[in-house]
Amino acid sequence: MSNIPLTVKRSIELLGLMAIVTIVVIGRDIIMPMLMAFFISIMLLPVYRFLRKKKVPETLAIILPILLVAIFVSLIVWFFSNQIGILVKDFPQIKANVTQHINSLSDWISRITHYNGAEQKAFIQGKSDDLMNMGTSLAGGAAVTLSGVFVFIGLLPIYIYLMLFYKDILLRFIFMWFKTDHHPKVKEAIYETESIIKSYLIGLLIQITYMTILLGGILMLVGIKHALLIGVIFAILNLIPYVGALIGNVIGVLLTLTSSQELWPVLTVLGVIAFVQFLDNNILMPRIVGSKVKINALFAILGVFIGGSIAGVSGMFLALPVVAVLKIIFDRTDMFKQWGVLLGDERPARSPMTFPIFRKKKSVPLKSGTEKEE
Template sequence: MKDLPLTVRRSIELLGLVLLGSLLVIGNDIIMPIIMAFFISIVLLPVFRFLKKHKFPEVLAIVLPILLLAIILAGIVWFFSSQVSLLVADFPQIKNNINSHLMALSDWVSSISHYSTKEQVDFINKNTNELVGFAGKRASGAAVTLSSLFVFVGLLPIYIYLMLFYKDIILRFIFMWFQPDHHDKVKEAIYESEVIIKSYLVGLLIQVTYMTVLLGGTLLIIGIKHALLIGVIFAFLNLIPYVGALLGNIIGVLITITSSTELWPVVTVLAVIAGVQFLDNNILMPRIVGSKVKINALFAILGVIIGGNVAGVSGMFLSMPIIAVLKVIFDRTDMFKQWGVLLGDARPQRSPMQFAAFRKKKGVVNKPGVEH
């Protein structure tokens, strides 16, 4: 490959990216559960090794961590559903609050425009059919997504079990893919990828816990209704880099507006979310994750958007660890090192345009009587 011209190598790289992207788009229903299972199996590896070290049978050493994970997820689902049930129980009051907000909004629109309340109602009724049709299409799409989710969750424990059971075969395949003189770099990349994935996913689990406690607990003490539900929704949406925090703020405000007719709870929720987010981004999360691999914000956002378009929520969630692992691999290969630089956040001390290799050479002055 190194003997090929540079333009040919770059063309092969770009073609490989296109083929990889096409493969992810076409087979995302198959590939995403495998990637998710791979990451989770790496997180469960320390528990598996601990049980094996204490003479547990291999099958039991694999099944017990999976059961522990299932119990934790079941507890999260139970907590979330209990908070949603409290919100559902308040629907009559929520309906009255929404009517109050709509009346206030209607009066404000009438005061700044020539549209009367009757004209506003007629406009809403005229667009109701379109809204219902759109909601029906989204509901049918949600039903398909829900069925895919059940398949996803059903296959996940099977994949995790098989990956832990056959991990030595997978490792042997990876080493056989490379020349023996590259095995030291391969081993280093595997170890670093394992550390990055474990620290990232375990850190996210810890982040969800303390974000729910900090945000939900603070709002609960202040007296905001459905404080714990706002806390848990924001904590999970915050797992999606950059985009999730914005969605969490919007949903928190909507829940607060529907639960109260006053303005101060909305301002309080936004202020508390801002404070908790500042604490999370600048103090807590950097200490918990402590990853040596830094991804620049541009490709973090692009990864989230592309992952969401390719595989929905799971793609958005997995985008960051996938990019981090790719950067580890790129940094250790001469052929793809430039891609590792592109994904990273290590800015050069000065513009590459000022490097000697990029500066335009001065023209050669011809001496009289000398031909060049």
């Protein structure tokens, strides 16, 4: 490989990147459940190892952690089903509140524009008909998507069990890809990947817990209806980097508007969400997982959108841990070290345009004053 011209190497890299993306897009229905199962199995490894130390049979040591995950998911499904039932019971009041808000909005539009109430009503009716037609055309697609979700969930326990059961075969396969001289680096990368995935996923579970308690609890104390539902939805959506928080704010506002005819609850919800987000971003989350995943914001956002376009919601959730694993691999491979620099947030102390030393693949001082691979 050392005799291959640099332009050929870069062309091979780009072709390989295009091939990987093509494979993921074509086989996403197979790859995404396996990828999700891989991350969950990494998170369950400590439980599995603990049970094995206690002389629990291997099969039972694998099944028990999977049952814990199934119980956790079942509780989440039960919670949302219960909250949806409450929303259905409140539907008459919700309809009245929405009508009140629409009338207020219509009056405001009439005051600042030349459109009267009849024209606005005709416009809304036309758009409603368009939405109904769109919903009818998408009904079949929704059924297919729902069936895909059930298949996805059904395959996860099987994949998790088999990955834990055959983990030594998978590890041997990985080592056999590399020369013996490179095995120490491979071992280090495997351990670091496991550590980052565990700390990241466990940190996300902790984040969901404290954000639900903080946000839902404060909103309940203030007297906001559906406070716990807003807290859980925002906490789960917040797992999607950058984008999820925006969607969570919108859903929180919509739930508040449907449960009240006044404006102050909406402002309260936005204020509480902003306060909890400030605590999460600047105090709590950096102490839990922020020091483990060093991905710059630009490629974190790009990863979320690319993952979403390839595999939907599951791709958005998995984007950041996948990018983190790729960075670990790139940082330990001379051929791909520049890609690790691109994904990371380690900024050189000075501009590579004026200081040639910062253009090379070696340790350079960072703006924080520490040494890091460039």
